Amino acid sequence: MTKLPKAWYMDGRLRHLALADYEGTTPRWCPGCGDHAALATVQRLLRDEQIPPDQAVVVSGIGCSSRFPHYIHTYGFHGLHGRPLPIAEGVRARRPDLHLFVVTGDGDCCAIGTAHWIHSIRYNMKMTVMLFDNNIYGLTKMQTSPTTPKGGRSNTHPEGAPLSPLNPLSITLSIANVSFVAQTADWVPAHFASIVKRAHAHPGLAFIRVLQRCPHYMDHHWEPIQSDPRRQLLLFHPEGVPAQANDQRAFPERLEHDPSDLARAREVASRTDVWPLGVLYRNPCAERYDLDTAVGLGMSGADKLAALERELTQFEV
Amino acid sequence: MTKLPKAWYMDGRLRHLALADYEGTTPRWCPGCGDHAALATVQRLLRDEQIPPDQAVVVSGIGCSSRFPHYIHTYGFHGLHGRPLPIAEGVRARRPDLHLFVVTGDGDCCAIGTAHWIHSIRYNMKMTVMLFDNNIYGLTKMQTSPTTPKGGRSNTHPEGAPLSPLNPLSITLSIANVSFVAQTADWVPAHFASIVKRAHAHPGLAFIRVLQRCPHYMDHHWEPIQSDPRRQLLLFHPEGVPAQANDQRAFPERLEHDPSDLARAREVASRTDVWPLGVLYRNPCAERYDLDTAVGLGMSGADKLAALERELTQFEV
Amino acid sequence: MSSASMPEGSSSVAVQRVREHIVEFVCDSGEGAQTAGQLLGTVAAKSGHGVWTVEIIPAEIEPPVRSRAGASGNRVRMGRDAVTNMGDGADVVVAFNEQVLYSRIDVGAFKRGTVILLERKWAEDQSQVVRAAYADAIVEFGKVGYDVVEVPMEAECMRVVEDPRRGKNIWALGMVTWLYDLDVATVETELGKKLRSKGEDVVARSLELLSAGYSWAAGHLRFRYRVDCAPRDEARVVMNGNEALALGTMAAGIEVCSMYPITPATSVSHYLARSLKNVGGFVHQAEDEISAMGFAVGAAYAGKTPVTVTSGPGLALKSEFIGLAVMAELPLVIIDVQRGGPSTGLPTRVEQGDLLTALFGQPGDTPKIVIAPSTIEECFHDVVLARKLAETFRGPVILLSDANLATGQQPFRRPVPNEAWLSPPVDRCDWDPQVPPFAWDPETGLSSRPIPGQTGGAHVVTGLAHDERSRVAYESPVNQRAIAARSRKLATLFKSLRAPAIHGADHGELLVVGWGSTRGAIEEAVDRIRADGGAVSSVHLRFLSPLEPGLADIFRRFERVMTVEVNYSDDADDPTVPKEARRYAQLAWLLRARTLCDVECWSRVPGMPLPPGTIETELRARLDAVGVSSARSEGPPQGRGASA
Amino acid sequence: MSSASMPEGSSSVAVQRVREHIVEFVCDSGEGAQTAGQLLGTVAAKSGHGVWTVEIIPAEIEPPVRSRAGASGNRVRMGRDAVTNMGDGADVVVAFNEQVLYSRIDVGAFKRGTVILLERKWAEDQSQVVRAAYADAIVEFGKVGYDVVEVPMEAECMRVVEDPRRGKNIWALGMVTWLYDLDVATVETELGKKLRSKGEDVVARSLELLSAGYSWAAGHLRFRYRVDCAPRDEARVVMNGNEALALGTMAAGIEVCSMYPITPATSVSHYLARSLKNVGGFVHQAEDEISAMGFAVGAAYAGKTPVTVTSGPGLALKSEFIGLAVMAELPLVIIDVQRGGPSTGLPTRVEQGDLLTALFGQPGDTPKIVIAPSTIEECFHDVVLARKLAETFRGPVILLSDANLATGQQPFRRPVPNEAWLSPPVDRCDWDPQVPPFAWDPETGLSSRPIPGQTGGAHVVTGLAHDERSRVAYESPVNQRAIAARSRKLATLFKSLRAPAIHGADHGELLVVGWGSTRGAIEEAVDRIRADGGAVSSVHLRFLSPLEPGLADIFRRFERVMTVEVNYSDDADDPTVPKEARRYAQLAWLLRARTLCDVECWSRVPGMPLPPGTIETELRARLDAVGVSSARSEGPPQGRGASA
Ligand SMILES: Cc1ncc(C[n+]2csc(CCOP(=O)(O)OP(=O)(O)O)c2C)c(N)n1
Ligand SMILES: Cc1ncc(C[n+]2csc(CCOP(=O)(O)OP(=O)(O)O)c2C)c(N)n1
Ligand code: SF4
Ligand code: SF4
């Protein structure tokens, strides 16, 4: 099979973009790792939306999941552990033109990155944030993460994690100015795709927690949920992910949930009997800090110099 | 008036401890600063509970409020900006014997200290944490804090803060393993005192948000609330702060709120019409990490050496 | 009785011409001495004087009244020539109470003969304690040789206004206006400008107070000065170092200032928060310094060279991200307004303690450019320079200012900004996908990069070891090559630099090397000794990384070389420190390693600028110790310290 | 045809006695070569050999099979004498496929004559691509001079088990057992121990595989070695550096290990997470490195000297708290297992890039003790030492290990812990309130402090400038005195140190200075050259701050002095780098400033340990360059580089 060359730039902005246009280097995640599915989902979104690879930026932290930018052909920034959000905010501040995605892990976001996570929600700058939550530190070989269930064994807690896990959804929903919160899983690709699509279209920061399998260190960890449809609660609503004809089979447990209802969203997020899948909350009218940071973009050099002269004059003696 | 010398240690453990025993250097807060009241409240608690000054430790960050340890006569640790909680956790880890207090500010706790705040709640190590929330950075001369109301002017936002403030109560209540959350204000000293007393007795981390006046930079800021009793909602309950005979006058708005009800606590915390004052949540049975960290305290040298020999033997060739 | 006492009604007084004078206004915080001092500074500058104004700041926000530690105010040094530092003992001090003077005395702000114009109302205070304290002070001050002139300031003000505590400062300014024979119209204009926003009433009343103070002085003081003035025709601006950094940021076309508040750097961003939008930018106050730096890194990556402003503790927190900026070759400017250290240290005080951490603060090899302005004017221009360096050499540039420059005010030639100073707009052209994002030139280490959005340039920036294409690379040769390329950039910059200029003769007995804010004081000390024939010269470094060329050559032409710095070193003669274990001042340490000359140092950590007189004394002692306090006229000696 | 080919049925083979040999097992990750290698290492150690074992780790967690970058396994160097490093080219390699060998070749792991025992099943693989790749490799390997012996490993295993992919490693170990004439009973015992937990069946099957491999080798290989053995009667332990650090922590009586995971340091805490409770302690995994360090600071304050374990990026984040620990004089131990840098760099790889940041990583003056173990044994003992130093000198002690020590395994004398090594219990006596918490001894800078709970000791610890009573102090003399007191402690420690021992003659042509994990390789290189009469010696520094005494004296006795380090320096002969701009390796930079000798350096950042042979070549080149490759017998020359 003869492929078109990947970097077929001559008319890249005219021709139809294919999945191959978004292929980066060969993914090096373990076989069966949930990150593979996530990668494919985002690549498909870009293809479906026909976003030129050079107009998209994927920022990540450090962790298995954070290798994502290497495997997708867009601009990418594989940053520091815990710090993808500040970097992404800096990108967004003056670049309303770019399609911006953030990939982070449960250690990256909910441990070392906690402060940035909390504040990024409040800043609400337009970007799609995907938290790949495998309930473990993958890259550094199996240490407890803030979402590791109580009693879960790891190399730092060989006798089991001593504390109940943080609930990233509950916390996110308690932050001022939160504007989009959703949950999906790597094993429900269609659902994942519709969530990402919704998130990408959202005018603000869309936070998606992705339940992610790590067969290498957490083999069978999500299996009880994955294999028991009654433990997955599908949220549907015209304003979130609309109900689909064939939902019934895959998701016997369903809830019509209005994503504009924050109090209900918080309740749903707190449920421990089921794992909600869907858009928990959505407020397209939340204040957007990126609209503030974009002031004066494109001011001319002459105008700047004139303003500068006025400033200097104030100091003249 | 001839005072007893402050450092009257000869029989310090036998005699009655007076307020003067808890006097540190002269407070250097501005006149009218709410921190003065807070200091007095904590000093009275120590006196009432007859806690020897040398058995108490006050850890703080950096900020006006964080100067607190200098002004109280106990062991004190005036730490780094944003970092009092990790320090306090390290103190508590192996010292169940000490009475431990943490003083932090809205910048200290909710900006630079965010990650530690969130995780300290989950660790739930026994300590009394007081967040002095003046909605501003005092020490560095009036910059926006995460709790500054939207539109509030400051030196970093001369045209007004662009975003809605974080709600420290809502966030704290959304964290796994939260065990005690209360709110009080510097201008209701009796209420403040009963909250601190309850907090100090609580078996776990007690988080108190103190609404604090900063006349220097936020003159009249809390006045509308302070002067309008209908904007303060007194929470009472036998398990929180019990109803008092004379509440009626001071607090026309009252709510019987069961502090074991987390969902209700979250609702109360989210109210924007009134400022709840009282214990929002209390769970004396939450897991306590400090019980884990205290393992093996006091193991004898001989036992340690024996265990060490066993370890070494595993490596013998 | 004071030599400057005030016979009622003395009218015409001979004006004493002086080349320069130092005037201080000190009071409790909130009494307005700062306003009076600033106005005096502005008027002096307007009048064509060289000026250095420095704030006297209390340690607390609202210190108690009449407290020793509470001194608040301003020092104004004005002279015929350019004034480059705060100078030594004050000539004239206006004080609203005697207690605040003690902290000034403690820091050596006065000298024998300093004239103190002191509010005398305390002599009749209700409180016996206050009266006694006042009386004691007068005696004490007299003993140490200050010339105390008691002035009934509030009493006189009360002839004009009801509450004398508001406006006393203006009355005092009036007194000083007469004392220095300043142009009354100029003072009035400046006063009007300053108070305009407070309404006409306030302005009117103030003008009255000014005139009252003036008249009183004319009627009562029997000494009067006039500071010589050199004619100047250039347009000048006067500002402090932090304002200069802020304006420099605007002049550099920087659109993003990302910061977290920290003393003494914050006022840079306060200024920018008000003004950066006027040139199309904004200030981001992040949740902490790490995030502020991350935001800057993101903006740099996206094509907008940003600035982040901080001080010691914040710099420490930015450390990991600085390493990333070096590794990923992202252009940004880090302004570190140094304060007293270590740790939280002395937040409002002066130190030059961050030099080595600026160079070596990150794990692994992190070559980066470090520059230090030495005047207020350089604060302005060095931001423009820093942005260009950051972009040309693709990496972070650290600019080390300090609390001395931050709060010192000085007039300088009004800059004439031009478009070449501004950051160029983000490149939107297509990128040739054949050109890798790190096409390191083997000779220079330089390369250019595609910015997100540029068609054909998609690549992944990473802090992991990477090759030219920015692909993660674990191979030894790639790692060696990449690290060498990043290092090479410093050599490239080095080759474009000139040897530093020598202040004084190009050979001699003693060479003093300095960096940053000490320049003015060092050069003044050198000039004084040279005026007496001492063979001292100095060199001041603006580039600390890479170090400027030609240093060993210069050093070899002097018998001894030493640095003078405001950071810690063990004293050479400290009996508790074996010579072999001696810890040197920070620049000295660098210069020793670089040149192998036995570079000596004298450094102190007083939390204050080193006054020229103190430096002078130190330098003279060194010369005296070897019996060469006069100039040598022979040719350059063979450098003893140099081995290369 | 290979010189080591296998005539079917050859039976008795002459055993070749060797002084030492290097054996590698390499395979795809998950195929068990690591187990085989570790067992070989253990058996060799048990047999009384000197041993150095090092893991071969792929960059990814699950790299694809048969990939060039995927090599996983173990290198075992065993010898008659103590083995101190991984050595040069391997003598024998057991490989499960030919592709993984390429990455080994790339890093120079093999030499002419290396015997490669290669799984031959790929010759008959279904895939044409695989067969071709295999055939190509055989040819290629032959060309560069490797001795390839094709071994039907899986085929032979299948005679014993059904799935040969499980157990092939044990079969190979059997082969090697025969090849090195190892004691079969010892191998069997160790194998049993290792697999015990997997059940009897697994053990039994493994013993069968072992014996099958042994028999096959006996029947087919026509070469056999025996590594000489020196008799040893002391008890020995074998472990890697991270395990030694963990055990040292336990032996030091440290009760608190506060950490955040980071490669390659994490395994220290993995070990402690399992075992620290056995000696009454616990591991705290914090939410980030800042918090881990804060927790340690709190524990130190409360009387429990803690340890925190990290690597470069984590060290950067701890920087602000390190400054506080210096300022507040809190005893704690920071273990930095250095990795490749800068930034995220090369997380699993070797570098010594954190020396300067350990010394200068904080703003302001932060004198602190920095030590570096140079052997696995020192990893153990240096933690005990570090805790004592931290407590005696009241401050943080940084211990610089690296990825080389972390993963290298070496036998050493079994330590005999005693109570004096353990941390003393928290003092609960009353404190004399007259004694301030910082009663700095003017000569030594030392003081002792009250711990919370001690009656009479209440005081406030602060990162602000403070006086003896820990009261915030802004006065110049107090700040000067306090900073001097903290600095003085380094001088005090310095006075108690001895000059470092010289490896080799105490004078000569060339002195090599090293620090940390390079010791073994440097000394081996030096020994080889000395054996040929070269006048080379070496010195290895354990204390980096303060630097050990007597260095300038020692340096003066050599014609030239150079450091060998695994961090970046510009090469002396690099035409793009002016000599004056040359960036030196990190220790070299320190030594130049300290001694003013023209200390040269040779350093590389290969992400790997420097093999002794590579160092040897470099050193010989230096000697050859000046035509003095043989020993000089005259007395010590006048040092040219020294000026003091
Ligand atoms: C400052 C810093 N601390 C620690 C590390 C080591 N580290 C890398 S990834 C990681 C955790 C990864 O866990 P997670 O974020 O859950 O991602 P996953 O690997 O599970 O996808 C850690 C601790 C680092 N690279 N930098
Ligand atoms: C690392 C670091 N960053 C910044 C600062 C400067 N700083 C000191 S206090 C403070 C904020 C104080 O505000 P808050 O916590 O609300 O306390 P308040 O003064 O209002 O009581 C800041 C930014 C610092 N000391 N250290
Ligand atoms: S370790 Fe886990 S998270 Fe990481 S690549 Fe493998 S399966 Fe995925
Ligand atoms: S500035 Fe505000 S918070 Fe600080 S001491 Fe003054 S009143 Fe209190």
Ligand SMILES: [Mg+2]
């Ligand atoms: Mg994870």
Ligand SMILES: [Mg+2]
């Ligand atoms: Mg505040």
